[in-house]
Amino acid sequence: MKRFLAVCAIAFSATLFGFAGCSSSSTDSKPGTAGVTADRPSVAYVTNGVASFWVIAESGVRQAGEEFGADVDVLMPAEGIGDQKRMIEDLITKGTDGIAISPIDPDNQTELINEAAKYSHVITHDSDAPASNRECYIGMDNYLAGRMCGQLIAEALPDGGKVAIFVGRLEQDNARRRRQGVIDEILGRSEDSSRFDPPDAEIKEGKWHLVGTFTDQFDRAQGKANAEDAMSRHSDLVCMVGLFAYNPPLMLEALGQAGKLGKIKVIAFDEADETLKGIVDGHVHGTIVQNPFEYGRQSVRVLAGLTQGKSLAELEIPENGFLNIPARQIRRDNVDEYWAELKKNLGEE
Structure with a gap:
């Protein structure tokens, strides 16, 4: 909690002394985001581990950063839930505008996600935490x-x-x-x-x-x-x-x-x-x-939009808060076509 209070204290002090980094042009009402204007939001994409799946998602995040004008960061915890917790806490301390999280243990991370949601826009991707205060879930059923x-x-x-x-x-x-x-x-x-x-x-x-x-x-x-x-x-x-x-x-x-x-x-x-x-x-x-490339891309699109003051409805998120990116079955008859699509998304072709 001290870290969260420190973030607020820093933002408050900066306002008092008129620091240029605390521009009032930002339309974001979330605390902890005073250092970034809505024109260039900071977005972090936190995975649940290290895997080739997340390398594909990272490509989507990077593309979306350019497409939607956001500063993006991809964090892959290699040491489990403790590592992921530390990453999320550090992002809050930095005043990150939007955080997309794939929770490792949602039942035991609800409190952490709810705390993060007080200071940043928070969504889940790939794996949900439906009991938390995340704003939406991006992934498949x-x-x-x-x-x-x-x-x-x-x-x-x-x-x-x-x-x-x-x-x-x-x-x-x-x-x-x-x-x-x-x-x-x-x-x-x-x-x-x-x-x-x-x-x-x-x-x-x-x-x-x-x-x-x-x-x-x-x-x-x-x-x-x-x-x-x-x-x-x-x-x-x-x-x-x-x-x-x-x-x-x-x-x-x-x-x-x-x-x-x-x-x-x-x-x-x-x-x-x-x-x-x-x-x-x-x-x-x-x-x-799945479509990890689109998980990454859509996560940045939504978080950048929320930071800029758009509503979930304006961002085309259904009322149930679930942006469904459907799964597909791949067999021998369609594997070549799918693999070519995957390589294109990764910039390998």
Whole structure:
């Protein structure tokens, strides 16, 4: 709290002494933004980790900075929730106008997000914190995307069988919803994003046997070890499902070393090069892709607009506060087209 008070004190003192940095031309009513005019807002994009997915998002952020006249910064916490917390606190202290956050643990970060929202415009992206005071969420419906992933599983395995799910952490809203969508879809359940099957329980229903959900807390070595462990414990495993961008490449590496590429079906999330090449080579049946480039671009567009005094309605944010950027299913028949689009967004073509 001292940091927040310090920000206000600095802004107040600057006003008293007529510092040029505290221009009254800014239309932003948020505290803590006195050092930046609305003509050139400062926007920070905070991810939930370090991954190729976020490199794509960064390209969208950088493009949007030029497109919408904002000074942008991209922060990727490499050491988990403590690192992300420090980054957010530092941004508030600096008087950043707008902050886009992908919360690592929304249930335990609500207070931090609410505190940040007192001093800056705050939105969430990729993973939501719906109980917080964030102004909107930019991303996809992770539950429905999970169901799309479940469709790929059913498509690849018409006879069912043993399935293992791999993900970084289930504290994240997107991970929980994604996983539940997968389970509900393959079991033929009705849509209910509030449903939650315990991750440590095996689920046997009809032709399907979900052997477990393996988490790694963004530890790549553990992620690969989880894939090896699943194969070791279940010699008749027929499918591996990776819900975070780095999971499928680790699964493919483990399968290759075990001589089981093509023998165990791989269903993926996101667009890591290894995953897309796996689709081309026939080792990955398909993947669900988001649009991280547009997540980054839209986050800057919205935050810059809010700082300049525009309303959410003027920025074309629906009344429910959810700007939906739909997911897509990528298979062998459309992977080349998608990969070319991705490279274009990254400036590689």
